Amino acid sequence: MDLINFFNPLRYMSREEYADFWLRLFQTVFCGFWGKLLALSLFIIGLWFAIRRQRLRTAVIFYLLSFVLAYGGGVYKFLLKLFSSL
Numbered sequence: 001m002d003l004i005n006f007f008n009p010l011r012y013m014s015r016e017e018y019a020d021f022w023l024r025l026f027q028t029v030f031c032g033f034w035g036k037l038l039a040l041s042l043f044i045i046g047l048w049f050a051i052r053r054q055r056l057r058t059a060v061i062f063y064l065l066s067f068v069l070a071y072g073g074g075v076y077k078f079l080l081k082l083f084s085s086l
Contacts, residue, residue: 026072026073026076029069031073031077035069035070035072035073036069036070038069039066039067039069039070040066042062042063042065042066042069043062043063043066045062046058046059046060046061046062046063046066047059049062
C-alpha cells in the first residue's frame with residue numbers, strides 16, 4: 001500500500017466534505033475567541049522557553065504556532081477571496 005495514498009484525505013471523503021471541514025475549522029478555531037486565547041497562550045509559552053529555559057528552537061516553534069493561529073484566519077479569508085474571483 002502506498003503511504004501517500006494512505007494519508008490522502010480525499011480517499012476517505014469527498015472534496016466538498018474536505019473543504020467544509022477546513023472552513024469550519026478556520027471559522028471556529030482560527031477566527032474566534034479561542035484562537036486568540038490559544039495564540040496568546042502559545043506566545044507566552046514561547047517566551048517562557050526563550051527566557052527561562054534558554055531553549056530557542058522550542059521557543060521558535062511556539063512562536064510559529066502562535067503566528068499561524070493569530071494570522072491564519074485572515075490569510076485564509078484573503079486567499080479564499082483571491083481564488084474565488086478567478
